[in-house]
Amino acid sequence: MVVSSRRNVIMGPKKKVTRKRKPEEDNKGSEVEEEIEGEEPKEKERKGKDKKRGKNKYIGAHVSISGGIWKAVGDCLAIGGRSFALFLGSQRSWQRPPLNTAAAEKFQKACVENGFNPVHILPHGSYLMNCGSPKQDVFEKSQALLVDELGRCSALGLSLFNLHPGASLGSITTEQCQEKIAQAINQAHQQTPAIVTVLENMCGQGSTVGGQFGELRGIIDRVRDQSRVGVCLDTCHAFAAGYDLSVKGGVKSVLDEFDQVVGLSYLRALHLNDSKGKLGCHLDRHEDIGHGQIGIPAFRDIVNEPRLDNIPMILETPGRPGFEDKEQIELLYSLCKH
Template identity: 70%
Template sequence: MAPKKTAAKKRKSEDDLEEKSKEDTEEDAEEGGSRMRKNHKNKKYIGAHVGIQGGIWKAIDSCTEMGGKCFALFPGSQRSWKRPPLDLKAGFDPVHIVPHGSYLMNCGSPKDDVFEKSQALLVDELSRCSILGLNLYNFHPGSSLGSISTEQCMDNIAGAINHAHRQTPAVVTVLENMSGQGSTLGGKFSELKGIIDKVRDQTRVGVCLDTCHAYAAGYDLALKGGVKAMLDEFDQEVGLEYLKAIHLNDSKGKLGCNLDRHEDIGKGHIGISAFRDIVNEPRLDNIPLILETPGR
């Protein structure tokens, strides 16, 4: 989840990560420079989830103010089914902007009224992204509410995506991995792949990996080599070609707790080393790295 935070605080977290990356590069230079040469070629895009109060274009100003190279935003209020008209303004490269879906949306819902509203909202938000010239749209897959099977829930989610794809052009629907809390889908990479397999146009579907969610679901990023191991498993289960963005969050909860509780980077159970590894991981070049928690 992405609470409203000040640009100054988020800038601090971003600066901390970039400083850690710089320190690693300097250490590598002392050890012979092999990693330094590799990092020199890396292209990392770090930013934050920013607010849209005063107009959706304010997101661009907020990201520019903090010196970010990418950002996430809500295309409209995440607490309302209704949306006001768009206020347009050109900005960043679309591949580095990752709109986030409403928390009201549950495309896996077994309740007909909620499913219909969620499907309609997905169409509306993809349409907004298309009008804005954006390429990506990130949302939480959904929940079975404990009353239908995982397979039926995946059918619902994929059905909503297929319907939205028919109604809108081009925009890629990006599924977010989840913490495994309750009856939500997406805590396991196999569940994300199960949804993708049911989407007709797989060129228009991808995944955003949230580090807190992954850790809470049992992927041990805190372990030495944990980031590499998670990406290896994701590649095997889903495919790195589907990875479109990363949400950078530490975790208040312990490994496998299934709780979606974000913490400031370096202050949770994941720890700063994992985020240093993310920033220095060549497989994450050119992928938006979005801070969702502030620095204090």
């Protein structure tokens, strides 16, 4: 998975015009929006409403914790995000130093001061974890790391934790892998209070579990406290797994199927990624919004879908010069009709 974080004034004798540029929906240019001092009351009222577009959508990106975990909040604000994802420690080691208490307090303070609700912050699990591993040593280390991750969430005042479910490595059945994943989650829930474990759908590559909605449901069914389990729907992964978001009505159709198989009550977050690969390719290749196979119309439908209100929508796109996280967030909000 690839993640990144990265007016003219015209004076006249009677009025001042301020021009603010923002990306167009077709990604090929930008449109100009004018605000004119002394304009008619109805025009002011209309533009006031325009500024509130997407008020129920919490779009953001995966941000860095470099220099201190509390700095993630400022990084999110700098790109215009209303939600964010972050790692809670090193991705290169099973063993991590304990979370610094002062750093955790600074993080919580920054969130409160800047109006971030814990339900709009989505920590991402270490890629080292494979809670479905048939290898006992890897399974035990993954269990321990999951407990550590949930403990860090508690210390930071967070309520959600996102992870890739796991992989069978081809030596156990999908059902056995689901059982092991649920076992790890159940153990972690016993040792840490309140945090909701959010399973990310996968692209169906190799022996990974969670590419099909039914596989996610199979894990959920094995979790004892189902009030503490949810799903993060990654658009690239879903498309690569064969769920066609790109066709007209595709977003509605996929959500309807998710609701029938898993239940929309379990949907806690989205990862907003276009796909380099074609439908059903089973390749985890993220692309910038509108530059991949899914396309702008699907993302317009996503940001205008009422069933996706009030959950974090996190970009994990590679970014390119002039179209990094900030510009992509602006684009997505510009697609909102309300």
